[in-house]
Amino acid sequence: MIRTTSAPTTTSSSTPVAGGGDGRRGRAQGEGRHPSRGRLRSHRAARGVLAGALAAAVLAGCGAKAEAKAPHATGKAPTGKATTKPGRTSGDRTAVSPLDNPDGTRPGLAALTSQAERARGAQYINGVRTAAAGRQTGYDRKKFGYAWMDTADGVPMARNHCDTRNDLLRRDGKNLRFRSGSRCVVVSMNLHDPYTGKDIAWKKQKAAAVQIDHVVPLSYSWRMGSARWNQAKRQQLANDPLNLLPVDGPANNGKGDSGPSEWLPPNKDIRCAYAVRFAQVAVKYGLPVTRSDKKVMLAQCGK
Template sequence: MLTACGSIDAGNAGIGADGGPGGDGGGGSTGVSPLDNPKGTERGLGTIKSAKDRAAAVAIIEKVPTKGRGPKTGYSRDEFGYAWADNAESIPFAHNGCDTRNDVLARDGEELKYRSGSKCVLTSMTLHDPYTDKTIEWSKQDAAEVQIDHVMPLSYDWQMGASRWSKSQRVQIANDPLNLLPVDGSTNSSKGDSGPATWLPPSKSIRCSYAVRFAQVALKYDLPVTAPDKDAMLTQCR
């Protein structure tokens, strides 16, 4: 089974204006720019390159309000429904008979192969991981090699206001394809519930796109981010 976020990587804290540690990013992502994919239904996460697009990215991030991160008291994954539910309301891919995990794998993967007799359960695929620029030949036998990242982590959502939401709204953000990316498993495990001030993808070329996607989720669900996280997001696109 694919998993969500793992433990925090303190070694990626304090990322500066030059993007900090990590690969230089070859811009090899085959995904669609978040500027052209506001619903998250198109493949992956493409790079934002031109000055005009970076200015548009900054404009999106600037709309996100800021607030201090609240307590984690009462948080559990179960507060957002059982993992990869197909019963969320008012989001793409819901109620199509396939679980959310397989929906986003199929959205982003290439050369898809399914279990015999199934229209949903993938057994292998090729994934171009935007976070590392690696191409992963994934098979279900080694499922954890690819994990599904909640771009805006669920415990972060909880601390920024989702603790006061209805259960149905929490199920929605947990399964919204706008907030989900299949990525390299070990890289995702290093993220934990970190915001952009303390964790960014290793590939520098995708960091502006990641910041925009984080902002898109925050704006869709009327959630703030912390001031340091917003500063880090803006830095990636300026």
């Protein structure tokens, strides 16, 4: 009588199912005529399978980590970084506080947020003298020179072979693209508008979407004293980067030739900085402001 035995089957992949009493079954499972040798080979095979599975898991895990550390392996440029292409230059800049930009050559208009900054701003505004506004009689934009002239004496960026408007777009714009063959004429850019707080993707085909604002309007200056200046000084005021900001076109249209008591930027966070910039221009050119304008300017900085 031939007795057959079988070992209990388990779910572990490291423990093979044992061969039975008839030789054909044993040989089919690789044990042949020597059950002990067959079991040994089965154990070795199982260990090989387990080792292979573990290696695959480790490799898969490493691959996942590699992908996590290199999210740009798809060939796309990392987001948030400017890329330079033929005919394009990066114009990424950060807006500067008016307190740190006394000549207006640095980009933008940053908000004054700390108590110390606002106190300094109010102190500067306090230095502006006041006077009653005169009349508009005789005002003409042409008396300030032709628009965006590059030949105004006594101002930064003059006589650099680039007109004032494009100088300002280059100063404040980001991701600048120039006309073919030019390093002056901007045809597209991104602009953060301080007056509204919004970002504008601008193209020259719709030029009026971004306008250059005279912080102290030329006709305002006329009423406050520039009517008595010579032509050269008026040209200087009209082209001085301290008095010029590229801004949202509709917002600039809404301002017109108003002083601070009649118009302030819709973006309330920038109003103290705007009042300081208005004061900087007034002080530089010896222009007074009206009493009501000065009161409103001080209020923007908490005074």
